[in-house]
Amino acid sequence: MDHAPTLDLACEAQLRIRNLPAYMDRISDRLQSFEADASHHGGRIDFRFAFGEASFDMDRLVMRARAADRDGLARLKDLLATAVDVYAKEENPEIVWTGDLAGETRLAQFREMTVAGVRNLTPHMRRIRFAGEDLARFAKFGGMHIRMLFPTGDVPDPLWPTLGGNGLPVWPSDDRRPVARVYTIRELDVDAGFIDVDFLVHPGESVGAAWAMQAAPGMKVGIMGPVGRPVRQAEWYVMGADETGLPALARLLETLPASTVGVAFVEVADDAERQPIENATRIELRWLPRNGVPAGEDKRLADAVRAVAWPKTGSAFGWFAAEATAARIVREHWRGTLSLGRDETLAAAYWRRGAAGLMAG
Numbered sequence: 001m002d003h004a005p006t007l008d009l010a011c012e013a014q015l016r017i018r019n020l021p022a023y024m025d026r027i028s029d030r031l032q033s034f035e036a037d038a039s040h041h042g043g044r045i046d047f048r049f050a051f052g053e054a055s056f057d058m059d060r061l062v063m064r065a066r067a068a069d070r071d072g073l074a075r076l077k078d079l080l081a082t083a084v085d086v087y088a089k090e091e092n093p094e095i096v097w098t099g100d101l102a103g104e105t106r107l108a109q110f111r112e113m114t115v116a117g118v119r120n121l122t123p124h125m126r127r128i129r130f131a132g133e134d135l136a137r138f139a140k141f142g143g144m145h146i147r148m149l150f151p152t153g154d155v156p157d158p159l160w161p162t163l164g165g166n167g168l169p170v171w172p173s174d175d176r177r178p179v180a181r182v183y184t185i186r187e188l189d190v191d192a193g194f195i196d197v198d199f200l201v202h203p204g205e206s207v208g209a210a211w212a213m214q215a216a217p218g219m220k221v222g223i224m225g226p227v228g229r230p231v232r233q234a235e236w237y238v239m240g241a242d243e244t245g246l247p248a249l250a251r252l253l254e255t256l257p258a259s260t261v262g263v264a265f266v267e268v269a270d271d272a273e274r275q276p277i278e279n280a281t282r283i284e285l286r287w288l289p290r291n292g293v294p295a296g297e298d299k300r301l302a303d304a305v306r307a308v309a310w311p312k313t314g315s316a317f318g319w320f321a322a323e324a325t326a327a328r329i330v331r332e333h334w335r336g337t338l339s340l341g342r343d344e345t346l347a348a349a350y351w352r353r354g355a356a357g358l359m360a361g
């Protein structure tokens, strides 16, 4: 019996682009990295996602999306418009969607959230609970992360983004625009209406860490998401994270199948930063304290991950989330030295020494 959902909602956008085929390989690569299956039919490429379908017609210069519900259609519009916007940038593409949800100005991926509780997990890790409504979409699409929108000293009372006719967010002018930083949903309870986020309270001038240090019940932030690609399922994993990747690594250990094996390294400032993790897997967890070496300067995390021998049989995945230099070293090792594919590894820079707001734009 076929349980495929009925794709009742549909929309399309004319693509006023001279050279669509020149961008199509990269657009297609990007969409497939969000777990879409692609198939070619003459001048048309179809993409099948778990939550809907999309197509690019290179002869008629039109892209189409169909989904079972509003969240799915909004997600497809955002994925397609972002891909076109990024890869056909030089043509400054004008995208205007028609059909279902055309004229909608509510941004499906945005929620205003209210701080409901704050507690210190360790001396430098602060768990903040945010209450909000209608959070079901944050459990969909395989992304674990959110873009958090904060008020700042310069913009204490920000305006939130809305939805444009091109399917992408419309931001208020700079004097009312909130400042964005990327964080991980450590825990989500759709029925109870809350998410937990673990903030590393790091030294120096900042937006996210500074906000977390003075967070108190009743304060408001915006969140957009979910952000990020699904992590590939495998029988064996090697993982590495510093404190910023720890919330995502902990979520993976709590949710991967019990039979999963491998090893996970977590770099923390010192032993006081270790925290309990309900590891549901057989992945071995090893803590690597820096013991006085500043964050982003210690090479032991990257070295430990590189020293792990890749299994010769079975499915395997390498997952790494830490400072940009360490992420580059590990990525070069996996993709270059070991010639592993993009579908077998993910080595992501979660922050960069001396740079503010990495990945938040």
Ligand SMILES: Cc1cc2nc3c(=O)[nH]c(=O)nc-3n(C[C@H](O)[C@H](O)[C@H](O)COP(=O)(O)OP(=O)(O)OC[C@H]3O[C@@H](n4cnc5c(N)ncnc54)[C@H](O)[C@@H]3O)c2cc1C
Pocket: 145, 181, 182, 183, 184, 185, 197, 198, 199, 200, 201, 202, 203, 204, 205, 206, 207, 208, 209, 210, 228, 243, 244, 245, 247, 248, 295, 349, 350, 351, 352, 353, 354, 355, 356, 357, 358, 359
């Ligand atoms: C997908 C993703 C998920 C993430 N999830 C989390 C999460 O759940 N929890 C979390 O705490 N972080 C997380 N991060 C990292 C976080 O986005 C960055 O650390 C971000 O820079 C924090 O913003 P900020 O305003 O505090 O500092 P910024 O204003 O961005 O930076 C100010 C200064 O602080 C430095 N800095 C930034 N991060 C650190 C650090 N970790 N240690 C030391 N110095 C630092 C910068 O280099 C810069 O010099 C995630 C990042 C990504 C990409």
